[in-house]
Amino acid sequence: MKIAGFSIFVETSHFKPKLIVVDIKPKITPIYQTSVFNFEDLNELELYFEQPGQSYMYTRYGNPNSDELAQEVNKLEQGAGAVVTSSGMSAILAAILGFCKAGDHILCAEEVYGGSSALIRQELTRMGIEVSFLPASDTYSLHEYVQPNTRMMLAETISNPLVQVLDVRRLAQETKKQGIKLIVDNTFASPILTKPLLLGADIVVHSVTKYLSGHSDVTAGVVICEEAEDAQRVLKVMMTYGLNLSPFDSWLAVRGLKTIWIRMRQHCSNALTIAAYLQGHPKVEQVWYPGLEQHPQHELAKEQGEGLFGGMLSFRLKDDTEEAVNKFMRALEHIPFAPSLAGVNTSISHPLRTSHRSLSSEQQQNMGITIGVIRLSVGIEEPEELIAELEAALDNIN
Ligand SMILES: Cc1ncc(COP(=O)(O)O)c(C=O)c1O
CATH class of the missing domain: 3.40.640.10 (Type I PLP-dependent aspartate aminotransferase-like (Major domain))
Structure with missing residues (x-):
C-alpha cells in the first residue's frame, strides 16, 4: 500500500473528529498510533472488504x-x-x-x-x-x-x-x-x-x-x-x-x-577477527564460528553466506566452571551479560543458564552446552576495543 499524503484530524465535536487530507509528503512513514480507523459510511466499509490491502479498519x-x-x-x-x-x-x-x-x-x-x-x-x-x-x-x-x-x-x-x-x-x-x-x-x-x-x-x-x-x-x-x-x-x-x-x-x-546491509558487514568482519583472536588464546578451550577453517561447515557457510559468516560466536573457557564464568563476566567493563543478541553493541550470553535452560541436562550435554560455554553477540564497535576488553577479562581468570 502506498502511503502518501497526510491526514489531519480537526475536532468538530468530541465524538467525531473531522478528517482533512492535505498534501504533506513526509520522507519517513509517520507512526499510525491508532487501534482503529474511521469510515465515512457503509459504502466505505464495503470497499474495505471488497478491495483488500487498499485501506485499514x-x-x-x-x-x-x-x-x-x-x-x-x-x-x-x-x-x-x-x-x-x-x-x-x-x-x-x-x-x-x-x-x-x-x-x-x-x-x-x-x-x-x-x-x-x-x-x-x-x-x-x-x-x-x-x-x-x-x-x-x-x-x-x-x-x-x-x-x-x-x-x-x-x-x-x-x-x-x-x-x-x-x-x-x-x-x-x-x-x-x-x-x-x-x-x-x-x-x-x-x-x-x-x-x-x-x-x-x-x-x-x-x-x-x-x-x-x-x-x-x-x-x-x-x-x-x-x-x-x-x-x-x-x-x-x-x-x-x-x-x-x-x-x-x-x-x-x-x-x-534501513541499515542492515552496513551493520551485517561490520558484525561479520568483527566476529571473524574476534573468533581468530579467541582461538589463539591459551585460556579458551574451543571456539565455534563458521568463519574459522576448522568449523565443520566452513565451506558450506562460505557459499551459503555469500562469504559472510555472521556476527555470533560461542566459546568454551578452559576453566569450565561457574566461578570462571562469573569472574570473566564481572571483568567485562563495557560488554554486558544480556541474554539476547544481534544488537549494534556487543553482549555476551550464557546458553546453559538462559536460552537452553529448559532442556534436560542430558540434552544440554549432548549438544555440548556446558557451564563454561559463553555466547558472544559481536557488535559493530571498533574491533580493537573489543579485543582489549576481552583480553582484560580473560586475564582475570585462571
Ligand atoms: C533463533 C531464534 N528464534 C526465535 C527467537 C524468539 O524470538 P523473540 O525473543 O523475538 O520472541 C529467538 C530468541 O532469542 C532466537 O534466538
Missing part, C-alpha cells in the same frame, strides 16, 4: 507501519508475502498453526533456540500436535522420522548457540521428497547472508528483535512465505490469535532495517 488486522515492515522484509527475503508478528515466538507459532492441527506431526532439528523447542515440546503437544526432534547427525535423514501425519520441519540456518550451519538446499530437497513444508528460522544469518526461500524453503521466520531491527529496542517477529496463499493463511492466524505488532514497534523495526 482495525490495527490487529493491519496497520500501515506493520505493513511497511512486512513489505521491506518480504523484499529482502524475496518472498511472495510476509506477516509481521509481536515477537519471534509468535512468528514461529503462527507459521506452525497456519498449517498444523491436532493430530498432525512436526519435525524439529534438535539444535534450535531453546524457546522454540519449549514452544513445540511443552505447548503445542498439549494442543495435540506431535513432534519428533532430529539430532544433528540425522538432519537430512528425515525419511526415518516422517509419518503419514507429518506436515512440516523446523530448522535454523545457523543454530543457536553453537552456530552449526544448515545446508538449506539439501534439506529442502528432502522435505520436498517427503511432501512436507520446510520452515527455516533465519534469525542468526539474516537475509544479508542467506535467503532460504531461494534455496527451496517454503517459509522463513525471524525474530525481528535481532538483526532485522538491530538496536535491542524492539521485540517483533515476521513470517515470510514462498507462496502468497501460505502468507494469507499465516495472516489469518496472526489476526485471529491477536499476534499483531504495535505500530510504534513496527516503525522502529523499519528504521533499524
Whole structure:
C-alpha cells in the first residue's frame, strides 16, 4: 500500500473528529498510533472488504507501519508475502498453526533456540500436535522420522548457540521428497547472508528483535512465505490469535532495517577477527564460528553466506566452571551479560543458564552446552576495543 499524503484530524465535536487530507509528503512513514480507523459510511466499509490491502479498519488486522515492515522484509527475503508478528515466538507459532492441527506431526532439528523447542515440546503437544526432534547427525535423514501425519520441519540456518550451519538446499530437497513444508528460522544469518526461500524453503521466520531491527529496542517477529496463499493463511492466524505488532514497534523495526546491509558487514568482519583472536588464546578451550577453517561447515557457510559468516560466536573457557564464568563476566567493563543478541553493541550470553535452560541436562550435554560455554553477540564497535576488553577479562581468570 502506498502511503502518501497526510491526514489531519480537526475536532468538530468530541465524538467525531473531522478528517482533512492535505498534501504533506513526509520522507519517513509517520507512526499510525491508532487501534482503529474511521469510515465515512457503509459504502466505505464495503470497499474495505471488497478491495483488500487498499485501506485499514482495525490495527490487529493491519496497520500501515506493520505493513511497511512486512513489505521491506518480504523484499529482502524475496518472498511472495510476509506477516509481521509481536515477537519471534509468535512468528514461529503462527507459521506452525497456519498449517498444523491436532493430530498432525512436526519435525524439529534438535539444535534450535531453546524457546522454540519449549514452544513445540511443552505447548503445542498439549494442543495435540506431535513432534519428533532430529539430532544433528540425522538432519537430512528425515525419511526415518516422517509419518503419514507429518506436515512440516523446523530448522535454523545457523543454530543457536553453537552456530552449526544448515545446508538449506539439501534439506529442502528432502522435505520436498517427503511432501512436507520446510520452515527455516533465519534469525542468526539474516537475509544479508542467506535467503532460504531461494534455496527451496517454503517459509522463513525471524525474530525481528535481532538483526532485522538491530538496536535491542524492539521485540517483533515476521513470517515470510514462498507462496502468497501460505502468507494469507499465516495472516489469518496472526489476526485471529491477536499476534499483531504495535505500530510504534513496527516503525522502529523499519528504521533499524534501513541499515542492515552496513551493520551485517561490520558484525561479520568483527566476529571473524574476534573468533581468530579467541582461538589463539591459551585460556579458551574451543571456539565455534563458521568463519574459522576448522568449523565443520566452513565451506558450506562460505557459499551459503555469500562469504559472510555472521556476527555470533560461542566459546568454551578452559576453566569450565561457574566461578570462571562469573569472574570473566564481572571483568567485562563495557560488554554486558544480556541474554539476547544481534544488537549494534556487543553482549555476551550464557546458553546453559538462559536460552537452553529448559532442556534436560542430558540434552544440554549432548549438544555440548556446558557451564563454561559463553555466547558472544559481536557488535559493530571498533574491533580493537573489543579485543582489549576481552583480553582484560580473560586475564582475570585462571
Ligand atoms: C533463533 C531464534 N528464534 C526465535 C527467537 C524468539 O524470538 P523473540 O525473543 O523475538 O520472541 C529467538 C530468541 O532469542 C532466537 O534466538
